[in-house]
Amino acid sequence: MIRLSDRAWSPYLTGALIGLLQVPAFLLLGTALGASSSYVTVSASIAELFDPAIRGLAYAGKYLDGAKNWWQVALVGGIALGAFLSAGLSGTRRSGIAPVWTRALGTANPAVRFALAFAGGFLLLFGARLADGCTSGHGISGIAQLAVSGFVAVGAMFAGGIATAMMLRAVR
Amino acid sequence: MSVLAAIAVGLLMGVAFGFLLEKSRVFEPGVILGQMQLRNFLMLRIFLASVASGLIVLALGTLTGIVPKLDPKAVLYGAQLLGGFVTGVGIALAGACPGTVLAQVGVGYRDARLTLLGGLAGALTFAYLEPAIRPVLLTGSPGRLTLHGLLDLPFWPLALGFAALLIAALYALERWRPWRAELGERADGVLAERPETGPLPSGTAPAGR
Numbered sequence: 001m002i003r004l005s006d007r008a009w010s011p012y013l014t015g016a017l018i019g020l021l022q023v024p025a026f027l028l029l030g031t032a033l034g035a036s037s038s039y040v041t042v043s044a045s046i047a048e049l050f051d052p053a054i055r056g057l058a059y060a061g062k063y064l065d066g067a068k069n070w071w072q073v074a075l076v077g078g079i080a081l082g083a084f085l086s087a088g089l090s091g092t093r094r095s096g097i098a099p100v101w102t103r104a105l106g107t108a109n110p111a112v113r114f115a116l117a118f119a120g121g122f123l124l125l126f127g128a129r130l131a132d133g134c135t136s137g138h139g140i141s142g143i144a145q146l147a148v149s150g151f152v153a154v155g156a157m158f159a160g161g162i163a164t165a166m167m168l169r170a171v172r
Numbered sequence: 173m174s175v176l177a178a179i180a181v182g183l184l185m186g187v188a189f190g191f192l193l194e195k196s197r198v199f200e201p202g203v204i205l206g207q208m209q210l211r212n213f214l215m216l217r218i219f220l221a222s223v224a225s226g227l228i229v230l231a232l233g234t235l236t237g238i239v240p241k242l243d244p245k246a247v248l249y250g251a252q253l254l255g256g257f258v259t260g261v262g263i264a265l266a267g268a269c270p271g272t273v274l275a276q277v278g279v280g281y282r283d284a285r286l287t288l289l290g291g292l293a294g295a296l297t298f299a300y301l302e303p304a305i306r307p308v309l310l311t312g313s314p315g316r317l318t319l320h321g322l323l324d325l326p327f328w329p330l331a332l333g334f335a336a337l338l339i340a341a342l343y344a345l346e347r348w349r350p351w352r353a354e355l356g357e358r359a360d361g362v363l364a365e366r367p368e369t370g371p372l373p374s375g376t377a378p379a380g381r
Contacts, residue, residue, distance in 0.1 A: 006195070007359040011351050012342060013213055014196035015221025020175075021185055022226045026239045028173065028181050033189075035271035039295035049298055059302040067178035074179040076274050078186015079193060083278035086194035092359060094280040098267070100202035100362045101283070116265050117283040121273065121290025122297070124262030128270055129298040130309070131255025132245055135269040138256070139219060146227030146330060147244035148317040153256040158208075160260020165208030168264070172211050172363040 007090045022144060029071055032141030035079075036128035037063055038072040104168045131156070190275050199275035201267025203361030206354075208264045212361050214354045217345060224338040232330035242327065244316045251309040266290070 003011055018033075025033050030166050040063040047054050063069050077114070102108045105116070128134040131153045133142060141149020143167045173181070193199045198218045206212025233239030263269055266287045268276055273291065276284030302310070320327045356362045 011217035016225040019225025030242040043296035060299040071182035073180035074182030075186040079190035079274040080278035082187035082190025083194040083275035094204025117286040118290035120266030121287035122294035125294035127258030146319040160257035162266035
């Protein structure tokens with residue numbers, strides 16, 4: 001029996017339900033789940049306030065307007081709200097920095113963690129835009145469509161992730 | 173679909189997505205980092221289950237015609253190998269992916285806000301550099317290649333076969349180590365220290381079993 005107040009649901013159930021989100025994505029938007037292009041939509045929209053010429057760039061320009069782009073921005077924003085609600089129901093709201101970082105980085109200094117979080121986020125999205133997708137777009141959606149690009153990108157993501165994580169301290 | 177309707181649909185789907193990411197615990201930096209250190213396999217379980225269910229619904233959808241066509245991304249080997257690798261480095265340092273970082277922000281992790289800002293900066297930097305990168309890495313795509321296309325087979329039998337393989341792999345994974353064993357005391361994927369590993373850095377309390 002699963003309850004909304006449970007801290008954790010089975011990864012098989014939650015994973016399967018996440019896969020089912022492909023149904024509304026394809027039926028209503030004609031596309032698959034993704035997350036990383038919303039970062040271009042948001043950052044380029046903000047940049048346009050200071051640099052209207054960004055609209056003239058072929059790449060940035062195609063992410064500024066339209067239903068699909070803003071659908072994904074809303075999707076990614078909704079993730080924060082959904083996680084907030086779920087954590088509230090199960091009493092797993094968090095604060096500060098996850099304790100795992102003290103273990104993995106060997107220091108409890110928040111400045112180190114904040115700098116690494118920013119750098120990690122930068123590489124995460126720079127890489128994902130270069131690869132044209134992230135763990136959602138290439139991973140969950142690409143492989144579910146048997147896309148060659150998905151297999152290539154996900155293999156490279158795990159290679160980069162494992163190579164880097166192994167240089168940090170063991171988390172257990 | 174109008175932009176406003178698309179935003180409403182996206183918000184509803186996003187709330188469901190975020191709820192499931194939180195309930196699955198896959199958004200926890202300890203789970204993501206643990207997966208990349210091959211010490212915790214919760215992320216792989218959720219990932220493979222979501223791929224398997226996606227394969228099944230898309231197989232049924234294309235077979236019945238409810239889903240008129242798939243939307244695979246074009247192949248760009250250089251960009252996907254290099255970009256994927258850089259993404260992976262970012263996943264390990266951030267302890268997050270572009271979607272899960274929002275779940276981390278939602279539950280209250282402070283550093284995730286910096287990850288989010290870094291992500292926006294990274295995406296914007298790419299957008300400005302794209303004209304220079306394009307001739308080097310983003311041209312000469314062989315197209316939207318798919319396994320079924322390469323094998324000249326319909327999508328659905330291959331998709332259902334692959335889904336069956338993934339489900340068998342998940343079954344084996346669960347037999348090897350039950351998923352609840354990977355949650356940890358705080359349900360953050362951080363498991364009790366193994367006896368053979370060294371002392372904890374000061375300021376960390378070892379979590380008891």
